[in-house]
Structure formats: structure tokens, C-alpha cells
Amino acid sequence: MTMNGYSADEMMAVEAARRLDNRTVCFVGIGLPSLAANLARRTHAPGCVLVYESGTIGAKPSRLPLSIGDGELADTADAVVSVPEMFAYWLQGRRVDVGFLGAAQIDRRGNLNSTVIGDYAEPSVRLPGGGGAPEIATSVENVFVMLRHSRRAFVPQLDFMTSVGDNVRVVVTDLGILEPRAEELTLVAVHPDVEVDDVVAATGWDLRVAGDVHETAPPTTDELAALRSLDAKGNGRWQ
Amino acid sequence: MIVSLGDAVEELVRDGDVVALEGFTHLIPHAAGHELIRRGKRELTLVRMTPDVVYDQLIGMGCARKLVFSWGGNPGVGSLHRFRDAVEHGWPQSLELEEHSHAGMAAAYAAGAANLPFGVLRGYTGGDLPARTRVAAVTCPFTGEELAAVPAHRPNVGIVHAQQADRHGNVQLWGILGVQKEVVLASERSIVTVEEIVDELELRPGGAVLPSWVVDAVALAPGGAHPSYAHGYYDRDNDFYVAWDEISRDRDRFREWMQHHVLDTAGVREYHASLAGEVTAA
Numbered sequence: 001m002t003m004n005g006y007s008a009d010e011m012m013a014v015e016a017a018r019r020l021d022n023r024t025v026c027f028v029g030i031g032l033p034s035l036a037a038n039l040a041r042r043t044h045a046p047g048c049v050l051v052y053e054s055g056t057i058g059a060k061p062s063r064l065p066l067s068i069g070d071g072e073l074a075d076t077a078d079a080v081v082s083v084p085e086m087f088a089y090w091l092q093g094r095r096v097d098v099g100f101l102g103a104a105q106i107d108r109r110g111n112l113n114s115t116v117i118g119d120y121a122e123p124s125v126r127l128p129g130g131g132g133a134p135e136i137a138t139s140v141e142n143v144f145v146m147l148r149h150s151r152r153a154f155v156p157q158l159d160f161m162t163s164v165g166d167n168v169r170v171v172v173t174d175l176g177i178l179e180p181r182a183e184e185l186t187l188v189a190v191h192p193d194v195e196v197d198d199v200v201a202a203t204g205w206d207l208r209v210a211g212d213v214h215e216t217a218p219p220t221t222d223e224l225a226a227l228r229s230l231d232a233k234g235n236g237r238w239q
Numbered sequence: 240m241i242v243s244l245g246d247a248v249e250e251l252v253r254d255g256d257v258v259a260l261e262g263f264t265h266l267i268p269h270a271a272g273h274e275l276i277r278r279g280k281r282e283l284t285l286v287r288m289t290p291d292v293v294y295d296q297l298i299g300m301g302c303a304r305k306l307v308f309s310w311g312g313n314p315g316v317g318s319l320h321r322f323r324d325a326v327e328h329g330w331p332q333s334l335e336l337e338e339h340s341h342a343g344m345a346a347a348y349a350a351g352a353a354n355l356p357f358g359v360l361r362g363y364t365g366g367d368l369p370a371r372t373r374v375a376a377v378t379c380p381f382t383g384e385e386l387a388a389v390p391a392h393r394p395n396v397g398i399v400h401a402q403q404a405d406r407h408g409n410v411q412l413w414g415i416l417g418v419q420k421e422v423v424l425a426s427e428r429s430i431v432t433v434e435e436i437v438d439e440l441e442l443r444p445g446g447a448v449l450p451s452w453v454v455d456a457v458a459l460a461p462g463g464a465h466p467s468y469a470h471g472y473y474d475r476d477n478d479f480y481v482a483w484d485e486i487s488r489d490r491d492r493f494r495e496w497m498q499h500h501v502l503d504t505a506g507v508r509e510y511h512a513s514l515a516g517e518v519t520a521a
Contacts, residue, residue, distance in 0.1 A: 030315050053341060054263050054415050066315035066477045069264020071470055074414045080445055082416045083263050083288070084349040087342040092361055111366075115338075120371055126326040128312030128319075131289075135342040135362045164365035 006219050008174035010227055011191050012146055013039055014219040016100070016172045019144065022047040026098040027091065027136055029053075030068050032146045033100030035230065038064065042226040051096060053132045055081045064230050087132070091139050099140035101133050101163065102147055105155050108184050108205050110145065110165025112137070113158040120160055130162045137163035149173040151204040175199045177216065186210050192218045240408040240457060244506065247430045247456035248274045252283075255304075256395040259286035259426065260293060261348075263417030264314060265470060268400040269293050270463030270507040271432050276300045277502060286394055288344045288418065289314070292466065292483050295321040296501070298334060299493050305335040307392075309344045316480050320487040330490065338372050343389045348418045350391035351425025363387040397426030400464045401449070402471060404433045405440050408451035413443045414470030420447045423454065432460035434472050460507045465514075 016036035020026055022045045028037045041048045050059045054069035058078030065073055074080050103112035104127050118124035137143055145168055147153055171178040176190040176199050186208040187199050192215060200207045260268050272293040284305040285294055291314055297303055299321030311322050325334040346358030363374045377388040399419040401412035410431050423429045431454050466479035486496045504510045
């Protein structure tokens, strides 16, 4: 919680939610993406369709699920399909507009690593791995990345490339917003009370900064109320 | 057909087998996983899209030689500490990995169920995974498009949990179905544990039925998905997944927990009794 009365996670969720519209079909992971998509559905985009990779299409949970396969997702979904169907007909079938991804590392092209830190054969940290990410990254036109800013995460060279950055349209961090400009992630906005230099310092490569960097609007009272009504305990956990 | 879980595991699972326990968040066959541990099964190749707590336990107890998977974490919580310890430090033994994406695993199971040698998908494009796993390029004979081929999963044994079976061993499951139907049809032998045995199955919209003649053994295991859930029977024990992070972090603490709740219990009823009164919330 900052002196402004909202947390960095809440700022991230709000900024991501603002990028979803009423017709967006959105492939959601657990944690911040789920928070963002549910927030959009409860504010400006009630028609936003939430697809969880467990097979629930059009889920409308009343509170944030801890896993992508909680019973409430199935109970509130328009349709529940098998996992092979989810990946073949719906994701590969290009019926999803926006896919959210997180990762341990990102490079300047938006390529992501969620597989290992260190060498693949003898890793210093074995991470969970790609899961749905490799095909989300290539089958969905608009990939939104949500990731906390640090030099450990924003690296010049990935230890492993789990998914490619070709379709990454925006990276929402706890410090600001990056978008690809001329194929390189570029700082286009900073959150309230964040300086451009803070973001540059938290990036492991020489970060390109747009000439017209603006400040993101802080969460509104309505956005915060909607967020908190989701009972967002444990947000920031990732799947 | 309807047998005890112990007999099913003893009869159908051999050391060195390729074994797939499936259930995507829902209906995870934990009771069967525990029975594999109690019976001391060794050198298994474990296949599973999301080797969460159930495989963390099998890996930490030294049952696995190899893991075929696509996402190895504690859902909603973080790391799988036993899986990580095996990969990072070879404890209690080294673990060979064959890593895929979810889409690749799903295609491999569907191909296995369809008696095809490989699954085909538009995937594994770019990135470093193709160099580390079993995937190859195939060319579409009609359009010339290059696609990814993954070898079909044909486990020796497929194990799933379902809500109900009837007295003849016909099985029905509903809710999130994951890849359970595919893994049963792709496997040489199969075991299904169920919450309940009923006189007659009442067919449910969106449910999947596995006729008795595609299942080798059905075993009654009420609560057998815990800490996962069984739609219509009980909810996911989210607190347990959080608690597992602390239980599994330390080797001794893990072994002690497994001794008390799995090795020292005779089956799923005693497992639940051993948990009763023990608050799992972190």
C-alpha cells in the first residue's frame, strides 16, 4: 500500500484491465491477469469473455480463484471443454483476442523465460516451465505481459527462451508501461510518483524511452472498490 | 473390475512403467498416487501436464526416474520444492525431464487415444524448448505448411479419479474434464478411482462416460482427490496447497509428513483420519 491508498499490484491490475474492452475474448492465468480481467468485467467491460486454460469459457467467478481450475469457474462458465479441445479448437483456432503472460525474465524483444535460471541441464533455479505460454504467444494476436520491474527480471539475455515476443503489445509493470516501438520495448508511461530514471535503473538493458512519456492515471475509487470486492487476497501469485 | 485400490496398483503397475496420473486441477488422483508410494513403486516414468503436489510427493519419495510434463508448479502458490530439489540437486535421485507445452501434451494424449503415432499442432515455434524435447517438423501434404509433430503418449498405465462408477464398472465424470478421457484411452492399462459406486449412472450434460470395457480396474476411494476437488462432492482444499509449500520445503519435514500421513496409513480413509484435527492452513 502506498501513501496514495493503493498497492503496486492494484495499479498493475487497473492498467491491464483498462486495455480490455467489452468484446475482448481473453485467455487468463492465475494471479494478476485473473484480477485484471475480472476487474474489467466488473467495470467498463461486462461483456469481456474470460477463458481459463482448464477448459472454462466465459467464466464469471464472484471471487478470485486460487487455481485455473477452481469449481466456481466451471459452475459459472458458458461452456466447459476438455483440455485438448481448449488448445486445439479455441486457442489454435484463433478464437482468443488477448492472452496474458507472466515470466521470470523478459528481454528487450518481449521474449519470455519461465523455464530455468542458469543452464537448462543444470539449472540454479528450476521454474515451473512454459505450460500454455509457447502457444499463447504465437496463437493470440495481442499478448499482454504483467511483470514486476527489476534488473533480475528485465535482462539483456534470457537464460532460456520459453516463448517468443512477436505478439507482445504491452508490458505492464509496477513502475510503468512498455510497448514495442520499432521492435524494441520502449517506456511509454510511468505510474504516479515514479520517475523515468527509476524505470531505467530497474531495467537490465539500456531502456529506450519514448519522447512523449506520460503518467498513468491512478486507480479511480470505482476501480479500487471493484478490485477489492473480488476478495483479491493472494494476488501477485502466478500460474 | 471393482477391486481395492491396493490390488489394482499391485496388479497393474510395475516398476519401470510409464504411468500417467491425470486430472487438470480437478479430480487429481491423489489416493492412487499415495498407493504407488505405499507399494514402493520405483523407476517410474511419470507423465502429467501439471505435476503439482501429487507428483511432488512421488518424486520426493523416490518413485520417479523420469518426468514428462508441461508445467511443474504448485498452482496459485509457487514452486514445487521436491521437484526442484530433484532437478537442481538430484535428491533423492536424479530426474530425467522431457518437457513440453500444454498444447503439445494435449495433442500427444489425443493422438495416443486415437491410435496415431504422433499428434500435430501449430506450436513449439521459436524459443529454446524444441532443442530440448521430442518434437519434429512435419509438412502438410496439402498446403506445404510446416507444423509441429509430437510423439503420441502411450502410457503403460493411465490413472484418473472420477465422481461415480456403477456396479459394472462404467464410469462417469463431470465438471472440468482435462485430459482424463484421453489418458484412459491412450493407455495400455487403466485404473479409475471413484468417489462413489452407484446402482445406476445418471447421465449428466457435459459429462464423460468411460464404458467398463475400456477400464481395467475401478476402485472406491471417497475423498481420493484431496487436496484437489471432486465437483459436486467437495471443494478444493486451497489451504492445503498453501501449507504444502512449507511442508515440502525441507527434506526431513517432507519425509516426516509422508511417513505419518501416507506410509503409516492403510488407505484413503486413514489418510483423511490422519489429517482430521490437523489444521492445514498456513
